[in-house]
Amino acid sequence: MDEIDPLSAEWSDGEVAVMHGLRDWAVTFDELTRHLSSWMRLPGSDANALGQIVWAEQAGEPLSPARLSRRIGMTSGATTVLIDRLEAAGHVGRHRESSDRRRVTLRPTDGARAESGRFLAFSGAEIAGALKATTAEEARVVLDFLSRMTAAATAANVRLEQHARADPGARDEPHDATTR
Structure with missing residues (x-):
């Protein structure tokens, strides 16, 4: 993606x-x-x-x-x-x-x-x-969508946890070389 x-x-x-x-x-x-x-x-x-x-x-x-x-x-x-x-x-x-x-x-x-x-x-x-x-087709579409949203939120949470571990004093916002 x-x-x-x-x-x-x-x-x-x-x-x-x-x-x-x-x-x-x-x-x-x-x-x-x-x-x-x-x-x-x-x-x-x-x-x-x-x-x-x-x-x-x-x-x-x-x-x-x-x-x-x-x-x-x-x-x-x-x-x-x-x-x-x-x-x-x-x-x-x-x-x-x-x-x-x-x-x-x-x-x-x-x-x-x-x-x-x-x-x-x-x-x-x-x-x-x-x-x-809810029809079976509606339920399938909703479940597919919710699975994608959950996977996306999980990935964001993992990235935020890794960021916090790498820089414990930092706020939960991204940093790149130009903003440090």
Whole structure:
């Protein structure tokens, strides 16, 4: 893919509308997470983590603490403290399911699973309706687009992390030889 300068590129009305739509979804999803936080009587970061743990288990891919840390954007130490809080509150458990017993996975408790299910049943009707109204072709196109957007954002995040490691005192902005 060609390098595009996002500041000087000309954007069509449709491209701008897509970016606004993605932003609106992200903001609205964040609001849903805040409602889950209130529903479960948890801090926002804990509710976000619990949601990730529940969804991963439902997908048949329970998270390790390290994978949870990457998904929620916290350090491993902060994630450990968060998991400890969720465990003490009776929402998650650490399980050793692999044959060598070294790999830890996170599973929601029956109570957390049931309560998050009640939340979804109460809050998810409109989203379920929108998904059910989506044709298979629309879903394929959206998934392809979201996969490309996720890959692009992931590449940008990797570049920003590498830049921060190379120059820890620098702000997260690019530098070239003429601006140093």
